[in-house]
Amino acid sequence: MKMQADDPLKRLKNRALYYLAKREYGFVELVNKIKPFATDELDLNLDSCYQIVEELKQKGLQSDYRFCESYINSKKRKFGLQKISYELKQKEIDDFLIEEFIEVLRGEEYESARMVWERKYSSLPSDLNEKNKQIKFMQNRGFTFDTIKKIIK
Structure with a gap:
């Protein structure tokens, strides 16, 4: 039987780390991913989600740059730059960061x-x-x- 941490913030952080261990996530995407767990199971508010993801970002465990790089590398052989750019904007990645990667791929x-x-x-x-x-x-x-x-x- 698994031992669960009693502290809800610790459980939320562990859930976020679990997701990040599988693949890279954008900041907003990770917040949205852990939000149902935080609000439904742990009775935490949305601010707690932002706080946890911000902490992970400060520690270098979550990075929009790495997410963008990973996402583009997985999609560039199947889709054009317009679609990739649109999908990244839907995931609320900064336009400047998107343009930086798209410029490299234009050729x-x-x-x-x-x-x-x-x-x-x-x-x-x-x-x-x-x-x-x-x-x-x-x-x-x-x-x-x-x-x-x-x-x-």
Whole structure:
């Protein structure tokens, strides 16, 4: 049988550390992840969640920079920069940090788009309908229209 710490803040911190041990989380994402546990099971308020995550951030255990780097590396082969940027904004990552990483990847976008297109399609579109279908697929993946035009001439 597991021994639980009596202190609710310690239990909340342990829960946050458990999540961080599995993968990187953004600040707001981690707060949202531990919020149900804090409010429902421990009767703590949202401020406690922010306090715990801020403490982990100060100790270097939580980092938006590492999260951003990890997230982009996992998505860059499947999605375009627009979609990755949008998803990071949804996770409330700072725009400056997003732009810093996106700038580095701009040169790789064509290659990523080409690989995604080749996995899905074996040949260039034969008619306008097929061309529109391929363009829509690539746009849904978050690639810019200029990049798509270079691939689907």
